[in-house]
Amino acid sequence: MNRLRPFVFHQPTTLDEAVRILAAERGAARPLAGGTDLVVDMKLGRARPPVVVNLKRIRGLDRIEPVDGGTRIGALVRIAAIQASAIVRERYPALWRASCTLATPPIRNLATIGGNLGRGSPAGDMAPPLIVHGALVEVEGPGGRRTVPIQDLHLGPGITCLAPGEVITAVVLPAPPPHGGSAFRKLGKRGGGWDIALVGAAAGLVLGGDGAIADARIALASVAPTPFRARAAEAALRGRPPSEEHFARAAGIAAEEARPISDVRASAAYRRSLARVLVLRTLRDAAGLALDAAVPR
């Protein structure tokens, strides 16, 4: 059995204290939330941090609360709590779907939304729906508080724009647009789910008064070094009617602009095929919800 190498363990109870410790250790310290990635990496020797800072004793970071018409989700909110949230389910379907398919129930009971974003995995399930929902990430650090648009957070595999000492404290989702709909899907190697995404896709559509697509957002996991926004596909949809023909075309464009690699789980070519299928399906799902929202009944 693999044992953890010795490390210094800090358990701050305030954000200031956590930031101070993390800043003092520069890059040497790793923040710990759910631990579902970090502890496994430490056991396998893939991560050997001399210092670990447990964030879970800091109060107030585990709430889902309304703010300015939108919703603020604390960084320590666990995936299971997102899945159980009626607010998320009703207002942010893409995020809710992603919370339902992230790993397994025991992992969802531990893993946090902040941890999932901070880990910076290209396969992470939370970033694509948050991009579609237009989320902002709240960050606290030695220089004070700042917000980062979610699509600017990730710079590469495992790399974020956070400076040493900075921690994610929350994500803020704006009010969902009227006549909008969103969706998330992923496929893994295992038909039954539970698996890491071979490809994950989130899509959001907003319909204008003329029934045409006023705004479209498409974001993908596991097809690029960072969560990938399919901007060319989005552009191809704007001003078009929500039809199978345009969705299929946009899906093809998204698959073309994605930059997947071949790895232990799948080939780049198969990932591209999946990207197209999933974008098409999430666009259909999102359109269904948007049309329901647009047509009073």
Added chain:
Amino acid sequence: MSGLIGTSVPRRDALAKVTGAARYAEDLVVEGAWFGLTVRSTEARARLLGIDRDPAFDWSRAVVVTAADIPGENVVHLIEDDQPALVADEIRHHAEAVVLVAAPDPATARAARAAIRLRTEPLAPVLDLLAAEAAFARYEIAKGDLGAGFAEADLIVEGAYRVGHQEHVYIEPQAMVAVPEADGGITVTGSLQCPYYVHAALARALALDPARVRVVQAETGGGFGGKEEYPSMLACHAALLARAAGRPVRMTYDRHEDIAATTKRHPAVVRHRTGVTSDGRLVAQDIEVIMDAGAYATLSPVVLSRGALHATGPYRCPNVRVRARAVRTNTPPNGAFRGFGAPQTELAAEVHLARIAEALEVPAAELRRRLAYREGDVTATGQVLRHSVAAIDVLERAEEASDFVAERARTARARESRLLDAARAGTGSRGLHPGAERIASGVGLALGWHGAGFTGSGEKALASRAAIELAGDGRIRVLTAQTEIGQGAATVLPQIAADVLGVPAESVEPAPLDTALIPNSGPTVASRTTMVVGGLVADAARDLRAQVEARAGGPFVDNYRQDALTHGPTRVDARFEGYPGIEWDQEHYRGDAYPAYSWAAAVAFVDVDLDSGQVAVQRVVAVDEVGRVVNPLLAAGQVEGGTLQAVGYATIEEMGVVDGRYRNDRLATYLVPTALDAPAIEAHLLEVPFPDAPHGAKGLGELPMDVGAPAVIDAIHDATGAWVTELPATPARVLAAIRALEEDRHGEPVDEGVP
């Protein structure tokens, strides 16, 4: 007979296992035991120039064993004796054991391992089985006149099929504890299938008098063949370290090391060329089987033999040639795994037969019914099937139980309407189809057979001995070398004895699996335990009963306790004498390959996502004919477990090899079916008793593994129209097969437009 045969006597090991009281090797408290670890090669092939110890490490805290320290022969004794216990000069595969270390605690042992460096010079490895020239075994089976057969054929159907590795994923990784004895002998206790294989290997490597070697089975968490040969290796390692340390040494692999270093199911390429007449007769079968043995022979010659003997499928054909070879590559050795070569060749035979039916434009089930063996038919080796031939029985029961004909009609209608939809989509209106996914369902069928017991003259050569003992205190024990590895041997063998003696099942117990006590009744492999050893147990019990009843003048059940008190203990040994009329010519590969065959059919129901290639196996109807069923609940458990293992083999279990190293060497990447992936499995048992076994039982353990995978592949074809000819049928492979077919159909790539 007390009528115990055919009753679901509760398993003896169940309570201890479900309450956690069962003690596996890792649970054994051994005072003062050190911890042993293995330094392994990191190259597929290299010359070993030297072994360097870091002088910074305090070597007084650990013991080190290399090939030079082996007192006996540096071999893990099995068939060819070609595999060293530790590399002496040439590294022949990745993760090969080179040096052993042991220390009082795991941390020190790990530090010692890290302080050893292997100095090597790389050599060019052979990694592809098709490029490999050296072979550990070659066989040729010939029947009739192949040329005349092809001349008679109206149609020749060719096909090539490829399968990858399969990992056993027994729940308990390999583990052994070795204790040096004061007389210079050794006692090894651990997780194992075949105590006498381990016993022989230890005597050989340690140059010990076999009388001073003792092997004990700890509670064992599964085997599936994966604990047939490898425990001999680990036992030798633990014993060598124990001897060097002068104290007990414990070795337990973690899952990663277990997957990286131990044996797998052989990857294989099987090619078929078949001559068929337009009225649906097979007139020539030319089959080539190439198995990848890996770097050492282990059990490959016999795995290949079983694969070759099952390669025709259970079908009548007057002219046959099967050429088979097990080639040497610089990959970790492959070995025994439930089915033992037959799942690979039967997959090819079944998929190929379905393709022949497609070419003839007849339903494959109908073709199978026409061609399947019946009593009196002659196999490729010239064996006349004289009794208990149940191919048609399992086929018909599987069709009935699954409502196969109606289900096939349903999937055919769905396929037609999909093609119509596709044609319409090509011409006209494209509306919005929220959530419209192209999920196609398919139903697939496969038929199979499995020879029970050792191949050819193997059982005769083994000359197994089993015993029954009425002790002086009136306890009755069955003494065999058959290990309980989850399959129910510890329940079924006493049950057979109790049935003969006319006593309740719980009145007979299995003797502890300890070579100091038990006779050598052969290994727990080859679906032989219930049929062969169960037969010996029944014979011994019959003799014991007769002796006691002669002395007492009354029924055994009323008299055996008193008989034990007055007469003292009685032990009866039975020795295997061979089944009547079974003759095998190993040199020419002619004759009776197996004393009896079991028969199986499976019907699989799948849903295939036509745009992602993902396959969900929803339901499997499994019908297995195994002679008399001794314990129906345990038998159904074997069918369900074997079927699920076959479904995993067909769909998600993919090892992959990169530069001679297993790519998916962790359970995070090597996927096996979970509860979410498992189909509903309906097990049906049929009984056509084997007349030459005293209790009528044939083999069961491996049988379900032979038919599950081809049934799934056939179902994928029914859903998609595409044949996947390489296992596992991963989503990428299924999608590629669908795309290739669509390109064929439309004469152009369909990568554009609506997927």
